[in-house]
Structure formats: C-alpha cells, structure tokens
Amino acid sequence: MAVSPGDAEHLAAQVADEFGAAEQTVMGLVRDLLTPGLSRPGWARARTAASGLLRRALRRLVPGLRQRATAAAEQAVAEAHRLGDAAARRELELHQLPPGPDDLTITPTQRLARALTDDFEPVYARILRQPEDVYREVIARASEGVLDGQITRRRAAQRALDDFADRGITGFVDSRGGAWNLHTYVEMAVRTVCGRAAIQAHADRLTAAGHRLVSVSAPGGSCPLCTPWEGKILELAGPAGKHEVQLPHATDPGRTVTVQVAGSLMEARAAGFQHPNCRHSVSLYLPGVSVPPTAPANAHSYDSVQEQRRLERQVRRWKRREQTALDDDARTAARRRIRGYQADLRQLTRETGQRRLPEREQITYAH
Template sequence: MPVSPAMAEDLAAEVARLYEDAEAALLERLAKALEADIESPRWAELKLAAIGNLRAAVEDVANALQQDTDGAVRRALVGAYNRGRQAAVAELGALDIGRELVARETLPNAPAVDRLAASMTEDTRPVYARITRAVVDVYRRIVSGPAGNVLLGTMTRRQASQRALNQFAQRGITGFVDRSGRGWDMASYAEMAVRSVTARAAVEGHIDALAEIGIGLVMVSDAPLECPLCARWEGEVLTLNGTPGPQTILAKHAAPPEQPRRGLLRRRPPASPVVVHVAGSLIEARAAGLFHPNCRHSLAAYLPGVSTRPPHHPTPGTTYEDTQRQRAIERHIRTWKRRQAAAMDEHARRAAGAYVRKWQAVMRKHVAAHPDLRRKPAREQIGAAR
C-alpha cells in the first residue's frame, strides 16, 4: 500500500478544528466587545478603558488553543507515523521481506516523532505570539477609526464599526509568512503547518520501515490533475539516501531465485542485476515541492525487476486550473463565514450568510461541471488552509 500525504489528512483535522473554533471565538469576542454600549456618547472612552478585559479574554483563548494543540499534534504525529509504517507492511506483506517487517517492533520512532513535533512547535510559535497583539491592535483601530465618519454624519457608529470589523474578518489575523514567502492568516497558517507535518510523519514512517529491511529505492505515483511542482517527479524512481540528481545504477534483482522442482538437484541462479534510472533523491524531490500541502501523489517501494511504472491517469475535461478555481471558491466561502462570525447584529449576520450560500451554490455548480473534482466541506470551514 503506497503512502501519501492524504493518508494523514483526517488526523490533522482535529488540530484544524481547534484553530477554526479559536478564530471564530476571537471574532465573536471582538464583535461583542465593540457592540457593548455602542449607543453611549462615551463609547470610545469605555472601549479604551476595557482593553485590559479584552486582552485577558484573548489570552485565555490563545493559551487554551496552545495547550489543546500540543496534545492533539502529538497524537496526530504518532498516528501518521504508524500509518506510514503499516502501509509498508501492507505493501510488502506477501514477500519474505514483508514478513520480516511484520515481525519487527512496530512502536513509532520516538526521535522522529519528537523531531517533527519540535518542528511543528517552531513553525507555529509566531501564531501564539501574535494573536493577542493582533486582536488588541485592530480593536484600538476600530475604536478610534470610525470617529471621523460618525462626526460627519455619513454613517452610524455601528455601521462604521461593522465595516472595520468586516475588513478584519476578511483578511483574518495576518502576518505569518511561510518559507516560500507567502502570507497567511493565523488559522490557515497553523492548519497548513499541521497538515504538512503529519504528512511528513506518514512518509517518514514508511521510509523508515523500508530502510530497516534494506530497501533504498521508492517510486512516485502518477496522480490526476498534478501541479507543475510535482509533474517532473511522476512515475520516477528516487533514492532514500543516495546523492541528488539523475543517475543510472545497477541494482540487485528483487525477485527471489526460483525454487528447485522435484527431481532437480540445483536451483536456478539468481536473476541478473537490473539497470535502474533514478531521477534523484527523495530529499531533493521534497525540497522541490513534492508532497506539498494538498499533494495527490503517493510513494511506494521500488523493487528492481519486480515493480513497474504506474499507469497514467488522464482527466479529460478537467485541468489543474479547474482545481485552483475550486480553491478560490473555497476561499470565498471561508471569507464570508468569517464575516458572519464577526457580525455585530442580525442584519449583518444574515447578509453574510446570504453570500455564504451564494458561493456554496457556485461550488456545487463547479464540481458538477467537472466529474474529476470532489467537494471537500472541511476546506470550506473557517481556518482551512488556502
């Protein structure tokens, strides 16, 4: 059974839900804090005086989020690593090397899990450091910003505050930049990080199991609707520990020598070595983008002389651009759900809800027009990765 990042997606879902709930809670607390006493002529003065209360409430959400996330991430990593290892067992179970792998200790590799957990902690550290400051800063701007429009009589204080709050909900708590230089909002950044690290755990569990029994080559699947980052690696053989770059190697034939027939005294000699064309190393491929978040590819053990190249998966009528259109529609749905969570009154809540339904209808139409696409409701929730 090949291993792929999708194998651990459901394990990352628990962590993603924690961030979804936290982002919704922060937006709701901010909206309620602004709405209180909004008709009072002393509203701005009261709001500024209440900053300490808001700060304490936001810190409570952030601390609870970090505490809950630490345990959920650890559970997800152990589960993902074990799934990757079990995939190797299932893949090779019918062979002698597979039976050897089954007999080995199947506890997760503690150093590997610890390393991945530390990586996740480091990647999400900016999230917790920024939550309180970001919410309090936008609160201050909203309290002081609408004054001019209100004095001019162009809008009420409620309308001005809701507009500013909508702008905040539109972009989320921003300021997180990944290693590629892309900007993310808080929940999307954390959800992307946990999905990436659980996917890595599944792949590492798989390749660690293969390395234990001396398998040093793997093969990348051919996935439908592949992105440009992955296309060059499709169907290619990679080394687990070899040097980077294309190369041709001579590998031992993986099939066991044929057993002697009755009446024959000698076994046939083992098969001749196999010439294998290797596209590069797994580390090189991953650094170039293979197994990025939402990657559809999988990885399987490559047995020289036994494994065959994967078949190509044609997708007539559907393109990679169609998948990106689906991602864009998901972003619109999430944006309006955040606006709904940040609504200060029922009118604003209903207006945002109408746009949520509008974009959900667009999604249904888009998926119906492209049979190779599948709708993923989890990606339409607040906090889902972009």
Template sequence: MTISPDYARAVAARVRAYYQTAEDDALARIIVALGRGLDLPDWQARKALDLTTVLRVIDEGLARLDDAAPELITRAVAEAYQAGTGAAWGEVRAAGALPIGGRRASRAVDVLAEDTVRALSGMRPRIIRAVSDVYQQVTADTAGQVLTGGQSRREAAYTAVREYARQGVRPFVDSSGRRWETGAYAEMATRTTAGQAAIAGHTDQLEVLGQDLVIVSTSPESCDLCGPWEGKVLSISGRSRGKASDGVRIAGTIASARSAGLQHPNCTHTVGLYLPGRTKPHTTTRDPEAYKVRQQQRAKERGIRQSKRDVLIAEETLGKDSPAAKAARVKLRGQQASFKAWREDHGRKDLAYRTSLTAR
C-alpha cells in the same frame, strides 16, 4: 501499500478546527464588543476600557488550546511513523523479498513533532497582537469617520469591521512571504509533519529491510512543483545512482526531490517500494484542470466563511433587521446553494469544517 504525505488529513482537520475556532471566536468577540453601545456618546472611551477584557478572554481560550494541541500533534506524528514502518514491512513481504533487518526509531520524527508544536504554540502572542491591532484600528477608523461627518457611527463601525474582518487574523508569515490564517496554517503544518513522519517511517524501515529504491506515485491534482517527479525512481540513501539493474534511470534521492518541490505542504504524492524488473512503471495521471478545481474549491470555501462573518458583522453593528444584514444573509444562502451545485458538478467532497465558524 504506499504511504502518502496526505496520511494525516483527518487529524489535521481536527487541529484546524481547534485553531480556526479560536480565530473565529477572536473575531466574533471583536465584532460583538465593538458593536455594544454604539449609540452612546462615550463609545470610543468605553471601547478602550473593554480592550483589556476582550484580550484576556481570548488569551484564556488560546491557553486552553496550547494545552491540548501538543498531545494531539505528538500522537498523530507517532502514529504516522508507525503506519509508515508497517507499510514498509507489508510491501517487502508482498513482493516476496527477504527482510534482512528490523525496526528502528528515528529521532528526526520527535524533532518534527517538537518543531510543529513550537510553531503553533508561538502563534498565541501573535494572535493577541493581531487582535489588539485590529480592535484599536477599527475603533480609531470609526471615530475618524464620525468626526469628518462621512458616516454615522453604526455605518462607520460596520464599514471598518467588515474591512478588517476580510483580512482575517493572519499571524503567521511563511518563508515565501505568504500570510496564513490561523486555522489554515495549523492544518497545513500538522498534515505536512504527520505526512513527513509517515514517509520517514516507511523509508527508514525499507532501508533497514535492505531496500534503497522507491517510485513516486501519480496524482491527478499535482502542481508544477511535484508533477515532474511522477513515476520517477529515487534512492533513499543516495547510494544507488545511475540506472537500476533493469535499466531504469534513478532520478536522484528523496532528499533532492524534496528540495526541488516534491512532497511540499499539502502535496498528495506517495512513494512506494521499487524492485527492479518487478515493479511496473507508473503512467502519469496529472490533470492540470484537477489542480485548478481544487484551488477553486478552496477559494469558494474562503468566500463562504467570509460571507458568514459579514452576516455577523451586519447583525451586530447595524441590527439583525437592517437592510445590510438581510442582504448579507441572502448572499450567503446564494453562495451556499451555488457551491453545493458546483461540488456536485465536479465530484468534490463537502469539507464542511472549512466553511464553519463554529467547528470543533
């Protein structure tokens, strides 16, 4: 039995739903608050007064999220580590190798959980700042358009809110400079951490049981970073070098492979026990088109979520019976039908939580 970095998909989806709902709720509150009283002459002054209330309500929701997330993440990481140790025992026994050690815990796994909880908890003030900035910018842009006579206040509010909603609340910037939406980052961080914990439990236990070699699985959806490592034999500790006793080249260590891109966030590769002369080599199944299809699905999912936001924005600023709201609903239904047909054509799962604005 192998252990995959993708082990925690279900748990990560649940964490994403929590944070994604918080982000969607924040944007919805901005839209509703800005749409209220658009026809009143003192609209801009009223919006300035409303901001404190909007931020307080959003912060209360994020506080509840911060209270719930640590237990969920810590439990997921612990369960992943235990699953990894169990998989190692199963592999060694199935191979008929004699176990020579016992279980051991890893402080590094606790650190993984703590780092993830800290990163996600740290998004709360960032989200509040981002919401405040968007709210104030939309108010100013709307007032400015009205003063120049370019648009009515409702039209200006619709244009401004739609523009900023398309950017989303993206409070986290990773080391490569990529800006993440809240839910997507929470899912990625949880999946990656739990996956690393599962692999740590697996390799820790293999090493204790007297095994030092693993082989990297194949994955049709691999990317250019991890694809070159498919079927490679790696050393857990770094003590095994050169060639194994069956002449197979040891490509490096797990640590060096990770540094080169293997098991990056959202990677689907696994590692399994390698016994020289007994483990069959893997034949690569890499399919560049499959990776492109996965990226296409995510782009389509983001598009549907944005269209749902467009419907809400048009309804709150221009009215449910406005031409823009009707057009937004027609566009959304068309996208949903097209996406359903595309998934069926490509054999892709319907990950409904990725397109829901009310997932929980």
C-alpha cells in the same frame, strides 16, 4: 498503498480548526465588547475604557488553546507516521514480502511534533496582541465616520469589523517572506510536518524491510513542481543524479536487474517534489517486477483541487463575517453567502468525485 503528502491533509485541518475556533471566539469577543451603546453619545469613550476586559479575556483564552493545539499536533504527527508506516506495510503485504522489524523507532516523530508546537508560538503572541489593536482601530474609524457626517457609526464600525473578519488574525511570515493569516499559517505548518512524517515512516519501513527503490506516481493534471519526477524511479537512500543500479530480481534473486534511477528521494524532495498539498505519491518499486506508472492514476486535476480550496476559503471568510456582524441584516447576508459557496462545493465535488472535507469549512464558534 502508496503515500503522498496529501494523505496528511485532513490531519492539518483538525489542528487548524482549534485555531480557527479560537479566532472565531476572539472576533465574537471584539464584537460583543463594541456593541453596547453603539448608537449613544459617549460610546467611543466608554468602549475605550472597556478595552481591559478584552485583554483579560484573551489572556484567559490562550492557555486552553495552547493545551488543545499541542495535543492535537502530537496526535496529528503520530497519526501521519502511522499512515505512512501502514501504507508501506500494505504494499509489502500485497507482494507477499515480510514487513521488517516490528518496532521502528519513533523518535523522529516526537522531534517533529515538538518543532510543530514551536511553530505555534508566534500565533499565541499575535492572539494576545492583535485583537486589541483592531478593537481600538474600530473605535477610531467609527468615530471618524461620524465626524465626517458621511456614514453612521454603526456602518463605519461594521466596515472596520468586516475588514478584520476578512483578514483574520494576520502577521505571519514564512521563511520565504510570504504573508499568511492564522488559518493558512497553521495549516501549512501542520501539513508540512505531517506530510514529512508520513513519507519518512513509509521510507523507513521499506528500508527496514530491505528495499531500496520507489517509483513516483503520474497523476493526471499534476502540480508543476513535480512533473519532472513523474513515473521516475528514486532511491530511498542513494547518490543524487541519474544513475544505474544493479539489484537482484525481486522474484528470481539469482538474476541481476539493471534499473535506471532518476536520483534520490531526498534530492527530489529538496527540489520541491512532494511539497505540502502534493498529490504525488511514491510506492515500492521491485526490480524486474514493477512497471513505473505512466497512465493517470488519479483523475483529480490540480485546478479542480485548487478550486475546492478557494471555495473552502470563501466559506470560512463568510463564517468570520457572520461572527463580526453587528446586526441581523449583516448576519443574514453572510449566511446567504455561506450557503452559496457550500452549494458550489457540493456541485464541484459531485462533478469531480473529489472528497468534500467538511472540517475545512467548519469553524465552530467556541465561546
């Protein structure tokens, strides 16, 4: 079995769900604290005075979230490592080759898990600060709307809350300056680390079993970053750039086989190969025996995978809207949209055979 970063995707969704649930809780808190007396005079003053309640609720929320998220992250990284190792073992077994030593070191896994939980620190900081800003902003915008005489306070407050629901908790910036919301930031962090753990474990197992080469899959409709590497042979550890290696024939060690190598796995990955979400996999390449893949091994096109992600984002977006709805009309409208996008997802997954990932759509409201 080959291994690709996409194999770790469901692990990322589980961790991101912890944060998604917390985000939902925060939105519910903001809504619940804004609702009392919405149609009565003195609302803005009373609600401003109540902002301390929100602050205290947020402070109570974070320690539990941190604990659950840390546990989920450690579990995800360990599971990704296990997946990668198991994939390599199955490949070796398939060719009736010995798996190498039993106990490969898992120290890199612990280091990766720690790096991941460090990535979560800015999230806790934002959760403690941002909802209060939003809360004040909703009060300010609702009061302005009423002064203008254009719209009712309820509608103005709903609009401001809708904006919050759409954005989610924001303000995360990656190393390239891209802006993320909470869910995408966490998911990307986990996916990156878990993908790395799976691939590393796979490569470590093959190396420990005495192998040097892997080949890159050639899925149909691929991601542009990886196209140059499709069907190529890479060295697990070796010099960069195209070169030849001479190795004993896998089943007839007396013979020597010359293999054209496109570079090293590390070099390819540094150039963007096997980015987070990538469907490209690498598998053991046996000199003289393996044939590099050329035919599409995977029919799911890049576009239809992107379309699934888009629909999942919409489901999550309207679930947040449901959470910030101030009345039944807004809630019903949000639910209708959720069902619509879920129907689209059913159709897409039926047509393409892609696996539906309910955890990517399910953000539970944990009060």
